[in-house]
Amino acid sequence: MLKRVRRTTRRRVAAMAVAGALLGAAVAATAGPVQAAAPNIIVNGGFEDGLGSWFVNNGNATDGATLSATTDAYTGSSAVLVTGRKTTGSGPMQDLSGKVQAGKTYAITARVKYENPNSPATKQFFATMHYGGSTYTNVGTVTVARGQWGLIQGTFTIPAGQSVSTARLFFETPWTSNPASAPDTHLMDFKVDDVSVTEFVPSTTIEALGKNPGEGNPLISHKFGADGNAFVHDGRVYIYMTNDTQEYKPGPTGVSSTNTYASINTITVISSDDLMNWVDHGEIPVAGPNGVARYANNSWAPAMESKVVDGKEKFFLYFANNGGGSGVIVGDSPVGPWHDERGNLLITSATPGASNGINWLFDPGVFIDDDGQGYLVFGGGGDDGTRSAENTNHPKSTRVIRLGDDMISTKGSAEVIDAPLVFEAGHLFKRDGKYYYSYSSNFGFGGPIDPNGPPTGAIAYLMADSPMGPWTPETYKGIIFKNPGTYFGAGGNNHQSVFKLDGQYYFTYHAQTLNSRITGGATQGFRSPHLAKLDFNPDGTIKEVKGDYKGVEQIHNLDPYRVIEAETIAWQQGIATKKIDGGSEEFGAQAPNLVVHDIDNGDWTSLAKVDFGTGGAAGVTAKVRPLVVGGKIEVRLDGRTSPVVATIPVDAPLGEWTKLTAKLDGVKGVHDVYFTYAGPDGADLFEVDSWSFDANPSSSPEVKLTVTSSSRCIGSSAYVAVTAVNDSGVPATITLTTPYGSKTVADVAPGKQAYQSFNTRAAQIDAGTATVKATATIDGKQVTSTYDATYTAASCR
Ligand SMILES: [Ca+2]
Numbered sequence: 001m002l003k004r005v006r007r008t009t010r011r012r013v014a015a016m017a018v019a020g021a022l023l024g025a026a027v028a029a030t031a032g033p034v035q036a037a038a039p040n041i042i043v044n045g046g047f048e049d050g051l052g053s054w055f056v057n058n059g060n061a062t063d064g065a066t067l068s069a070t071t072d073a074y075t076g077s078s079a080v081l082v083t084g085r086k087t088t089g090s091g092p093m094q095d096l097s098g099k100v101q102a103g104k105t106y107a108i109t110a111r112v113k114y115e116n117p118n119s120p121a122t123k124q125f126f127a128t129m130h131y132g133g134s135t136y137t138n139v140g141t142v143t144v145a146r147g148q149w150g151l152i153q154g155t156f157t158i159p160a161g162q163s164v165s166t167a168r169l170f171f172e173t174p175w176t177s178n179p180a181s182a183p184d185t186h187l188m189d190f191k192v193d194d195v196s197v198t199e200f201v202p203s204t205t206i207e208a209l210g211k212n213p214g215e216g217n218p219l220i221s222h223k224f225g226a227d228g229n230a231f232v233h234d235g236r237v238y239i240y241m242t243n244d245t246q247e248y249k250p251g252p253t254g255v256s257s258t259n260t261y262a263s264i265n266t267i268t269v270i271s272s273d274d275l276m277n278w279v280d281h282g283e284i285p286v287a288g289p290n291g292v293a294r295y296a297n298n299s300w301a302p303a304m305e306s307k308v309v310d311g312k313e314k315f316f317l318y319f320a321n322n323g324g325g326s327g328v329i330v331g332d333s334p335v336g337p338w339h340d341e342r343g344n345l346l347i348t349s350a351t352p353g354a355s356n357g358i359n360w361l362f363d364p365g366v367f368i369d370d371d372g373q374g375y376l377v378f379g380g381g382g383d384d385g386t387r388s389a390e391n392t393n394h395p396k397s398t399r400v401i402r403l404g405d406d407m408i409s410t411k412g413s414a415e416v417i418d419a420p421l422v423f424e425a426g427h428l429f430k431r432d433g434k435y436y437y438s439y440s441s442n443f444g445f446g447g448p449i450d451p452n453g454p455p456t457g458a459i460a461y462l463m464a465d466s467p468m469g470p471w472t473p474e475t476y477k478g479i480i481f482k483n484p485g486t487y488f489g490a491g492g493n494n495h496q497s498v499f500k501l502d503g504q505y506y507f508t509y510h511a512q513t514l515n516s517r518i519t520g521g522a523t524q525g526f527r528s529p530h531l532a533k534l535d536f537n538p539d540g541t542i543k544e545v546k547g548d549y550k551g552v553e554q555i556h557n558l559d560p561y562r563v564i565e566a567e568t569i570a571w572q573q574g575i576a577t578k579k580i581d582g583g584s585e586e587f588g589a590q591a592p593n594l595v596v597h598d599i600d601n602g603d604w605t606s607l608a609k610v611d612f613g614t615g616g617a618a619g620v621t622a623k624v625r626p627l628v629v630g631g632k633i634e635v636r637l638d639g640r641t642s643p644v645v646a647t648i649p650v651d652a653p654l655g656e657w658t659k660l661t662a663k664l665d666g667v668k669g670v671h672d673v674y675f676t677y678a679g680p681d682g683a684d685l686f687e688v689d690s691w692s693f694d695a696n697p698s699s700s701p702e703v704k705l706t707v708t709s710s711s712r713c714i715g716s717s718a719y720v721a722v723t724a725v726n727d728s729g730v731p732a733t734i735t736l737t738t739p740y741g742s743k744t745v746a747d748v749a750p751g752k753q754a755y756q757s758f759n760t761r762a763a764q765i766d767a768g769t770a771t772v773k774a775t776a777t778i779d780g781k782q783v784t785s786t787y788d789a790t791y792t793a794a795s796c797r
C-alpha cells in the first residue's frame with residue numbers, strides 16, 4: 001500500500017513540472033484574462049457557508065486532518081483552517097463528480113496561507129485533482145511567503161479518455177516519504193479561501209494593449225483586419241478588410257492556432273473622417289450559408305467603388321472567393337444594406353482572357369475613371385512548376401478588364417499585366433492624368449530574381465497613360481513599401497490601397513502588429529490595418545513609404561456636441577464590439593449599430609482630440625445597458641490615469657438600455673477623452689452604445705465652422721487652399737486670410753462653404769496658418785468667431 005502511494009505521488013510531481021511550464025508561458029504571453037466569465041463549479045468556494053460541501057482528503061487510508069472555520073479570511077468573513085495533518089496530501093477536498101468532463105479545459109484559482117513560525121520562509125502548495133484509483137494530477141500551484149495569502153492558479157485539460165466518475169479536488173503540500181520527521185516543514189497548518197474552478201470558455205476579446213495612446217497604427221486594436229481597401233465618400237474614409245478575426249481562436253495561453261483564411265466569409269468595415277477616431281461598422285456577411293452571396297465560400301481582399309446607376313448611387317463591394325474567382329455584392333450605402341444582384345461569381349476561368357490555367361482569379365481591385373468607365377484588376381500566383389527565371393519574374397498572372405456600365409458584369413477580354421515578380425494584391429488608381437497599378441511581389445518561385453525588378457514580398461508599382469496599360473515590364477517604376485517584416489519584425493504577405501482625403505494622398509497596408517503585441521512577439525498570421533501618407537515626386541513617381549506605429553496626423557478635431565457611436569475608438573484596452581438590432585443613431589436607420597461589450601473593471605476606450613470649444617461642455621451622456629450593480633464610467637482628459645472630471649454611475653435597471661448623464665464642469669478646448677470603466681471584478685459590467693456631450697448653454701454663442709487648409713503644387717507654383725464649411729444654422733459672412741491674400745464670401749448658407757485657392761507665386765513655401773473669420777446674426781445679436789487652420793510646406797520645383 002505504501003509503495004503504491006509513493007509511485008502515484010512521484011507521477012503527480014512529474015505532471016506538475018509540465019503544468020508549471022504551461023503556467024509560466026501563460027503569464028508571459030498574456031496581459032489579462034483570456035477567457036469569458038463562466039460559473040464557478042466549486043460550491044461554497046469562499047467558505048462563507050462554513051465547511052459546507054468540504055471534507056478532508058481521504059484518498060489514502062493514512063490521510064487525515066481536521067477542518068475548521070476561521071475568521072481570518074482572504075475575502076468575506078470566513079475561510080477554512082486545516083490542522084492535525086497526517087500526510088502531505090491531507091487538506092480540504094470537494095467532490096466534483098458529475099461536474100467536470102473529460103476533454104474539457106478548466107481554470108482554477110484559490111488563496112492559501114500558512115503561519116507556523118517554525119516553518120520555512122516560503123512553501124509550495126498544490127491544487128490537485130484525484131480522478132479515483134491512483135490517478136492524481138496537480139492542476140494549480142503557488143509558492144507563497146509565510147504569513148501571506150498566495151494565489152494558486154492553473155489551467156488544465158482533463159484527458160479525453162479520463163474517467164471522471166469520482167473526480168475530486170483537494171489542496172496539499174509537496175509529497176515526501178516521511179513527513180512526520182519534519183512536521184513544521186511538511187505538515188504545517190494552512191488556510192484556504194476563494195476556491196474557484198471554471199470551465200475555460202475561449203474568448204476572442206483582446207485584453208492586451210494593442211495600440212499605444214498617441215499612436216495611429218494599427219488603426220484598431222480590438223479586432224484584426226487584413227487587405228484594407230480604402231473608399232472615400234462624403235469626406236469619410238471607409239476601410240473594407242478581410243475579417244481575420246474569424247480565424248482567431250486563442251487557447252488557454254492566449255495564443256491562437258495559425259490563420260488559414262479557410263473560414264473567412266465576412267468583411268470588416270471601419271470608417272473615420274479624421275484618420276484617428278475609427279468607427280467599427282461591424283462585419284458584412286458576404287459568403288457562406290448566411291451570406292449575401294450564398295454561391296461563394298469565402299470573402300477575402302475586398303475592393304469598393306460607388307457609381308450612379310439608373311439615377312441611384314450604388315456601392316459595389318468586390319471580394320475574392322478564395323483563389324478560384326471573384327464576386328461582387330451591391331449596397332445602398334457604404335455600410336449597406338447589401339444585395340446580391342448577380343447570383344454567381346463575376347470573375348471565373350470562363351471570363352474571357354482571365355485564366356492561364358495556373359493563376360488565382362482573386363484579389364479584385366476596382367477603379368472608375370473620370371468618364372465613368374469601370375475597370376477591375378485581379379489575379380495572382382502563377383507558379384507553373386518550371387522553377388524558371390522567366391516564370392518567377394514574369395508569371396503574367398494578373399489581369400485588367402473593363403466593367404459593364406452596371407459594374408456587375410465585364411466587357412471584352414481581360415488583358416495580361418506583366419508586372420515584374422507579381423504575386424497578388426493588384427490595385428489601380430489615378431493621379432494627375434497618370435494611372436498606377438500597384439501590387440505585391442512574390443516570394444520567389446525558384447528561379448533567380450531579376451535585380452531590375454522589386455525585392456520579394458514588397459509592394460511595387462507600374463505607371464501608364466491608360467487604365468488598360470498596356471502594362472508591360474517597361475512601365476515598372478519601383479517599390480512603394482518593403483515587406484512589413486522590415487519595420488515590424490513579423491513579415492508575411494501584404495495588400496495595399498491608395499486614397500485621397502482633404503487634398504492629401506494616403507496608403508493603406510497591413511502588418512501583424514496587434515498579433516505580435518498579444519503574444520509578446522510571436523505571430524500566427526493575424527493582420528492589422530495601418531495608414532501612411534503617400535507623397536509623389538514631380539515626375540509622378542512615388543516616394544517610398546516607411547512602416548511605423550506613429551501613422552498619420554489626425555486631420556481635424558472631433559465635434560462632441562452630437563451623438564457619437566461608442567464604437568468610435570482612438571485607443572482602448574480590453575473591450576470588444578458586437579452588432580445589435582436597429583440602426584445607428586449617428587449613421588442612420590439603415591446603417592448597422594454596434595455596442596462596446598466585454599467591459600471588465602479596468603477596461604477603457606478613448607476619443608482623440610475632442611474640441612469642446614471656448615464655451616466648454618456642461619454634461620456627458622452615455623447610452624448604456626447595465627449588467628451588474630455597481631458599475632461606473634469615469635471620464636478623464638488626455639490620459640487614462642488622469643484625474644476624473646466626471647463619473648457616470650451605471651445605476652439603472654439591469655439589462656435595459658438607458659441614457660445616463662453626468663455634469664461636466666469647465667472642460668474647454670481640445671482634449672483626448674478617456675472613458676475608464678470600473679465595477680466589481682470578474683463580471684461583464686455593462687454595454688455602451690453611444691456618447692453625447694452638451695455644450696455649456698451659458699457660453700457666448702459662436703458661428704460654427706469647419707475650417708481646413710492645405711498646400712499643393714500646380715505646375716511649379718505653390719497654392720494654399722482654404723475651405724470653411726458653415727456648420728451654424730444661419731447664413732454667415734466668411735473671410736479667408738493667408739499670407740498670400742484674403743477673400744470674403746458674403747451670405748454663405750448653412751451647410752455651404754467658402755473656398756479659395758491662393759496662388760503664392762512661389763515655388764517653395766513654408767508651413768503656415770490660415771485665419772478664417774465668420775460673422776453672423778445669432779439670436780438677434782451679431783456674433784463673430786475666428787478659426788485657425790494650418791497648412792504644410794510645399795516644394796514645387
Ligand atoms: Ca471567504
Ligand SMILES: [Ca+2]
Nearest residue numbers: 574575598600
Ligand atoms: Ca474585457
Ligand SMILES: [Ca+2]
Nearest residue numbers: 565566594689
Ligand atoms: Ca453604437
